Amino acid sequence: MSVDEVLQQYAAGERNFQNVNLMGANLAGLDLSQANFRGANLQSANLHRANLQEVNLREANLQQANLYQADLRNTNLIGVNLTGAKLLNLQFNGSNLRGVNLGNLDLTGVDFSEANLNETNFRGANLSGAKFLEACLSRANCTDANLTAAVLENANLNNAILNGAILRNANLNNAILNGATLENANLQEASLNRTRLSGATLTNADLSGANLRGANLSWATLRGANLSRANLYRTNLNWANLTAAILSDAVLMNAKLVQTNLRDADLTGVIMPDGATYD
Numbered sequence: 611m612s613v614d615e616v617l618q619q620y621a622a623g624e625r626n627f628q629n630v631n632l633m634g635a636n637l638a639g640l641d642l643s644q645a646n647f648r649g650a651n652l653q654s655a656n657l658h659r660a661n662l663q664e665v666n667l668r669e670a671n672l673q674q675a676n677l678y679q680a681d682l683r684n685t686n687l688i689g690v691n692l693t694g695a696k697l698l699n700l701q702f703n704g705s706n707l708r709g710v711n712l713g714n715l716d717l718t719g720v721d722f723s724e725a726n727l728n729e730t731n732f733r734g735a736n737l738s739g740a741k742f743l744e745a746c747l748s749r750a751n752c753t754d755a756n757l758t759a760a761v762l763e764n765a766n767l768n769n770a771i772l773n774g775a776i777l778r779n780a781n782l783n784n785a786i787l788n789g790a791t792l793e794n795a796n797l798q799e800a801s802l803n804r805t806r807l808s809g810a811t812l813t814n815a816d817l818s819g820a821n822l823r824g825a826n827l828s829w830a831t832l833r834g835a836n837l838s839r840a841n842l843y844r845t846n847l848n849w850a851n852l853t854a855a856i857l858s859d860a861v862l863m864n865a866k867l868v869q870t871n872l873r874d875a876d877l878t879g880v881i882m883p884d885g886a887t888y889d
Contacts, residue, residue: 611627611630611631611632613632613635613636613637616630616632617640620642620645625644625645625646626645626646627645627646627647627650628646628647628648628649628650629648629649629650629651630647630650630651631650631651632650632651632652632655633651633652633653633654633655634653634654634655635652635655635656636655636656637652637655637656637657637660638656638657638658638659638660638676639658639659639660640660640661641660641661642660642661642662642665643661643662643663643664643665644663644664644665645665645666646665646666647665647666647667647670648666648667648668648669648670648686649668649669649670650667650670650671651670651671652670652671652672652675653671653672653673653674653675654673654674654675655672655675655676656675656676657675657676657677657680658676658677658678658679658680659678659679659680659681660677660680660681661680661681662680662681662682662685663681663682663683663684663685664683664684664685665682665685665686666685666686667685667686667687667690668686668687668688668689668690669688669689669690670687670690670691671690671691672690672691672692672695673691673692673693673694673695674693674694674695675692675695675696676695676696677695677696677697677700678696678697678698678699678700679698679699679700680700680701681701682700682701682702682705683701683702683703683704683705684703684704684705685702685705685706686705686706687702687705687706687707687710688706688707688708688709688710689709689710690707690710691711692710692711692712692715693711695715697712697715697716697717697720698716698717698718698719698720699718699719699720700717700720700721701720701721702720702721702722702725703721703722703723703724703725704723704724704725705722705725705726706725706726707722707725707726707727707730708726708727708728708729708730709728709729709730709731710730710731711730711731712730712731712732712735713731713732713733713734713735713751714733714734714735715735715736716735716736717732717735717736717737717740718736718737718738718739718740719738719739719740720737720740720741721740721741722740722741722742722745723741723742723743723744723745724743724744724745725742725745725746726745726746727742727745727746727747727750728746728747728748728749728750729748729749729750729751730747730750730751731750731751732750732751732752732755733751733752733753733754733755734753734754734755735752735755735756736755736756737752737755737756737757737760738756738757738758738759738760739758739759739760740757740760740761741760741761742760742761742762742765743761743762743763743764743765744763744764744765745762745765745766746765746766747762747765747766747767747770748766748767748768748769748770749768749769749770749771750767750770750771751770751771752770752771752772752775753771753772753773753774753775754773754774754775755772755775755776756775756776757775757776757777757780758776758777758778758779758780759778759779759780759781760777760780760781761780761781762780762781762782762785763781763782763783763784763785764783764784764785765782765785765786766785766786767785767786767787767790768786768787768788768789768790769788769789769790770787770790770791771790771791772790772791772792772795773791773792773793773794773795774793774794774795775792775795775796776795776796777795777796777797777800778796778797778798778799778800779798779799779800779801780797780800780801781800781801782800782801782802782805783801783802783803783804783805784803784804784805785802785805785806786805786806787805787806787807787810788806788807788808788809788810789808789809789810790807790810790811791810791811792810792811792812792815793811793812793813793814793815794813794814794815795812795815795816796815796816797815797816797817797820798816798817798818798819798820799818799819799820800817800820800821801820801821802820802821802822802825803821803822803823803824803825804823804824804825804826805822805825805826806825806826807825807826807827807830808826808827808828808829808830809828809829809830810827810830810831811830811831812830812831812832812835813831813832813833813834813835814833814834814835815832815835815836816835816836817835817836817837817840818836818837818838818839818840818856819838819839819840820837820840820841821840821841822840822841822842822845823841823842823843823844823845824843824844824845825842825845825846826845826846827845827846827847827850828846828847828848828849828850828866829848829849829850830847830850830851831850831851832850832851832852832855833851833852833853833854833855834853834854834855835852835855835856836855836856837852837855837856837857837860838856838857838858838859838860838876839858839859839860840857840860840861841860841861842860842861842862842865843861843862843863843864843865844863844864844865844866845862845865845866846865846866847865847866847867847870848866848867848868848869848870849868849869849870850870850871851871852870852871852872852875853871853872853873853874853875854873854874854875855872855875855876856875856876857872857875857876857877857880858876858877858878858879858880859878859879859880860880860881861880861881862880862881862882862883863881863882863883863885864883865883866883867883
């Protein structure tokens, strides 16, 4: 089926284009909203600025496709192949990308707000400046991903894998990361106000200058973590393991430290829960 045929049928009210072959087609700027392209071959297609709102792209082939600035809000992308696709400045708000492989892709500034990203693979992806407001990222793999200045406010990252991820200056306020793994992650100057990290693993993570005001780190593992200059005001550290952690010049006023393990931790200049400065 040619592009002209698709457009003629679409204009006549047809929306079912399941398994259509549009490999290399020029669909730039077109309105294809609410169409069914399940299993379609859109490899190398030009979808620049295309309106794909509420489209069913389940199991479609979008390898090498140009999706720059395309509108993919509320789309079904389960099982889609996006290998080598151009995905800059996309809108994936409310879309379903559960289990999709987005590893090593450039996703700078992409908006994933309220999207279903459970079990999605972001390993090694560039997500700097991306938005994940209220997105579901449970069990997502973000190993070595670049999330510099990303917005993850109110996102659900329960049991997500973020080992080696760069989250410098990221906004994780009110996010849920219970049971998440963030070994060797870079969270310098990150905002984690009221973030839930119960049972999370942050071994050797860099949280220097991070704002953890009112965060829940109960039962978390912070062995060797760098928390220098961190704001831990009213933070729950009950039963947390801070063995050999660096807490120099951190603020622990009104923090909860029931059964907290501070063995060999550097507490130089720390403002303790009672307001006294540790010498």
